[in-house]
Amino acid sequence: MRFPLSISSLLASSLLLSPASASSGYHEQLNLRPLPLSNLLASFNFRSNTSLADFESQNFRLFPRSLGQILQYAGTRELHLRFTLGRWDAENWGARPWDGTREGGTGVELWAWLDAETDEEADAKWLTLTNALSGLFCASLNFIDETRTIRPVVSFQAEGDHPNTTLANAKLLHGVLPHEVVCTENLTPFLKLLPCKGKAGIGSLLDGHKLFDASFQSMAIDVRPVCPSGGECLLEVEQTIDMVLDISRSKRPRDNLIPRPIQGHELVCDTSKSYHSDSVCFPVDHLQSQEWTLEQVFGKSIKGACPLTEPGVPPVCVEVPHSRSIFASEGSTEIKSQDSASRCYDVASEGDFNLVLTQLDASSGDKELVEPEQPLLYADRSFTGYGQEHGGVQAILTNPGDEEVEFVYMESLPWFMRVYLHTLSTRISAASSIPTTSAETSAEIIKEIYYRPALDRERGTQLELLLRIPPKSTVFLTYDFEKSILRYTEYPPDANRGFDVAAAVITTLSPRKMNIRTTSLLLYLPTPDFSMPYNVIIFTSTAIALSFGGLYNILVRQIVGADEGFESPVKSKLKRFLAVITRRLTG
Amino acid sequence: MAPPPSGPTQEDTASSAAASESPAPAAPAIKAPPPETPTAIRRRSYIVLSFWLLVVFLGLPFWWKTTTIYRADLPLDRMLEWADGKACRPAIPIQIAVHADSLQEEEANHLVRLAQHAIDDLNDFSGHHLRLQLAPRQDRPRESEQNPNSALSIHLKPGDATTAALDPYRAALDITYPLNSVPPLHSASSMLTTYIATELRSTFAEEQSIVSYLLSSSPTSKPAGLSPAVVEALEKRATRALRYAPTYHLTFSLFTDGPAPTTWDIDTAINEYMKPLLDVLGPIHNFTIDTQVQLYATPGVQSQTLTKDDLASFINAAEWPLSPSIGGAPTINFLTFIGNQTIGFPDSEGQTSQSWMIPQWGTVYLLSQPDTNSHVTKDALRQPMLTFGGHLLTLLGTPQSGSLPLRLSSLSRIRSADLLLRASDALGSLARLSRSLPSIAIPRNVADGVAKSIRHLEEACAGLGSSEALYHARIAEEEAERAFFEKSMVGQLYFPDEHKIAVYLPLLGPVTVPLVMGAIKEIKRLLQARKQRAQEAKDKKSQ
Secondary structure (H helix, E strand, O other): OOOOOOHHHHHHHHHHHHHHHHOEEEEEEEEEEEEOEEEEEEEEEEEEEHHHHHHOOOOOOOOOOHHHHHHHHHEEEEEEEEEEOOOOOHHHHOOOOOHOOOOOOOOEEEEEEEEEHHHHHHHHHHHHHHHHHHHHOOOOOHOOOOOEOOOOEEEEEEEEOOOOOHHHHEEEEEEEEEOOOOHHHHHHHHOOOOOOOOOOOOHOOOHHHHOOOOEEEEEEEEEEEOOOOOOOOOEEEEEEEEEEEHHHHHOOOOOOOOOOOHHHHOOOOOOOOOOOOOOOOOOOOOOOOOOOOOHHHHOOOOOOOOOOOOOOOOOOOOOOOOOOOOOOOOOEEEEOOOOOOOOOEEEOOOOEEEEOOOOOOHHHHHOOOOOOOOOOOOOEEEEEOOOOOOOEEEEEEEEEOOOOOEEEEEEOOOOOEEEEEEEEEEEEEEEOOOOOOOOOHHHHHHHEEEEEEEEEEEEEEEEEEEEOOOOOEEEEEEEEEOOOOOOOOHHHOHHHHHHEEOOEEEEEEEEEOOOEEEOOEEEEEOOOOOOOOHHHHHHHHHHHHHHHHHHHHHHHHOOOOOOOOOOOOHHHHHHHHHHHHHHHHHH | OOOOOOOHHHOOOOOOHHHOOOOOOOOOEEEEOOOOHHHHHHHHHHHHHHHHHHHHHHHHHHHHHHOOOOOOOOOOOHHHHHHHOOOOOOOOOEEEEOOOOOOOOHHHHHHHHHHHHHHHOOOOOOOOOEEEEOOOOOHHHHOOOOOOEEEEEEEEOOOOOOOEEEEEOOOEEEEEOOOHHHOOOOOOOOHHHHHHHHHHHHHHHHHHHHHHHHHHHHOOOOOOOOOOOHHHHHHHHHHHOOOOOEEEEEEEEEEEEEOOOOOHHHHHHHHHHHHHHHHHHHHOOEEEEEEEOOOOOOOOOOEEOOOOOHHHHHHOOOOOOOOOOOOOOOEEEEEEOOOOOOOEOOEEEEOOOOOOOEOOOOEEEEEEEOOOOOEEEEOOOHHHHHHHHHHHHHHOOOOOOOHHHHHHHHHHHHHHHHHHHHHHHHHHHHHHHHHHHHOOOHHHHHHHHHHHHHHHHHHHHHHOOOOOHHHHHHHHHHHHHHHHHOHHHHHHHOOOOHHHHHHHHHHHHHHHHHHHHHHHHHHHHHHHHHHHHHHHHHHHHHH
């Protein structure tokens, strides 16, 4: 199943609708979910498709032509492209949207199945693909060279419906650019791919100012063939944007962006605190529900429905308890779901659409938002150690649930981080007070290792580990590495900033499939003084010149006694001069 | 205190040169150095010499080898000859087959000869010849005209009056003549031959002026006598046409301001109205096609009536996804914009038009359609498609006059001449570049490309006018361009001399000073010794 039972029943229910109506062409949906601490998750999902026959004959209608051409030219069977910025705060926000399958590590991540008989052919096509996508999305994807490309073995599975023969001939390549800063110039081409271009429908809410101001944002493009049972095969492109907005920051007016301290009389204080008085205040406004409207949060309202969408799929859904009242613009219809946790809105084709979520009366005791679901795993990764020569990596993987979790932990490390695989070790500790047998060795936690060592300047390390974590326990995965010294020209202009190490990708296999990515790391390598080459030239030249001059002179000169030989002309002149002066002075 | 050199010194003291020139006692405190032995002097010479030998025979070659830039040998003179038009005088012979089955063999031969004379008299441009040839007589003349080398066939038929008509479907000129106008065997000229000559000349007039324009824009050949108006028209044609490519990519786009229409019958429309034309063009160009529909595409100009200035900014390049195809083939855009805008002409009131061509880019057609219609039918696309077809020929640089087969065959001749000149030009630029930048690296493959280009140029020049010429000229141009735009040549283009000095001076300065000083001293000593020996010999002689 492509979309396993999701965070919310709503997502699942709306997605379950999709296979039946997949042929009608275009589908878009915005899902709004308030998160704790006055955050708001907005998940935009756009899906358009074309029949494979139309794709082959290059008749593009809803499928973007620019992307379609690239796919054909590079022989791509399935493509996944991610632009991500920020960090998903799993502790507060719970499980990730789409089970983490629609997000990437910080920066840009790309993986694709390419039609190729040999690895060389796959490399050539990969080069074409990255270069073309780099031009299309204004991103530095062309810097994904062989040192940043790996061929994952167990972490990624094709999502589309491929005939067995084509998948056998397809090669999976995966590349990451953790250093890439995702920005407006990536959003503009992203919007251009949409049939309604961000001029109508939910796409009209997307605006670079708000999107890149978010605490976490992820843009995803997935292209895959879909074969509905008994129907013609389709090529589907799915574009997803997830963003977590800080509501109070987003509500700041455009003309007054500088945050200013709240006036004393506007402060909302926690009166239950013992120290609360007129002069002491414990502010609770960030804990309290706020009133907000779509227009306030996104800076604009939805400009009518996109006319291409199939009827029956409401374009806007909000996940809040039914007890919270929401006002929508005229002409829209509200559809409440059965489970009292979400409602959807059909948007009129003309006119602006806006939503107003009212402030909840704190005294009523009603729930303000749907509790976030607990994720399967929490993952954290950091550097350990000190100094410029050696370092270590520690990944802390916590299973908060009651079920054993089996997953693949994948790292794609740069070649200048030389991993000592023999130092790979795991340590388990029970998170709670439940006594566990801590005798579990790493052999029992790590089931399988797939390791492809790095070659200097040719390829990076690929490390895939199959792990199993018992319920309610934490695994510490550590390994050491050595920092290598780069060549002079291999340092980037901002060498002292450090080098980004791509996020680790965690794919859980059981009890259900989901993805988690850690944050990326900043590796500090020994950095030379960049005026060094000239200093070296001068220094060695001087040394050579000195030794050469000395040697040459010793070989060539005639050696005589100190009292022998001619007096040097300078010395004799100087003597004469001194003699004249002394005579003048004395005489 | 170091002891004076001992050993073999004692035996030579009496006769040594040092002894003879005992120093003047300037400073009595300092003893005179002990005389140097000849072995020591000889040893010093050897040391100085060996250092210099090392520097000259090991150091310099090593330095030269490691710092020199690889420059492959280019046939510079040959390349410049091509660029100056000295290597090849482009001349396009055009074979014309004359079918005169109704005439006697001798009569026909005579007629052809006379007509050829008449043509030669009319022709004032050497780059373009018409060659008449009597086609072999056959019972079924329809099949004989398959001769691939003849650009045109003339069918002479007896009739009531002298008329000429171009066959719209074949490269053929049908001429009818009254029986009495056939020149008798010994006459020097006749009405009919002059008529044939002028008719042929007017048929090929445009091609001839294009070719002479092409050749005149190359430096050596003098511009032929073309009127300014003709030159202007030819320039227009040259700026409109795309550069030659074996394959073109055609993009048909439907753009609309709002949400409708969302579908169009483009597949059938292309098959019906476009395919026949593309098939005809097949021998010269290949075409790949894609189509797209784009909604909510706001044009760059909002006004209802578009003026001439508006047309330039109508295409909203920032927002419309009209990126060229990535396959390497140049893209020609055919854009249908659904909207009720019209193009207004300031001078002619009321007259409007629907489409305009953007030179070297494509065509825009404004198609008005009711807003409610969400589908564009094949019939609605008929007019846009026919317009696109016409504009495609212009964009490819096809001559305007004549029947279609004739226009296409002259297109291929013009293209080969054009490519030939372009390739020669690229070779010339490369040769000049290589001469003017002595420090530029020239890799091996550039030399290979140049050699290949010249070889194909020669073949193209020899066979100009035939169908292989286009093929050879195409390869020659490709190779010449590739050689000129070789990436690795640009990288090390600028390596300033200041950097070299900064790197070499600290090393070479301190090393060369003692070496040079030692060499000077040694040479001085040698000269002195020789002088002395000569003096001694003289003394001996005089004694």
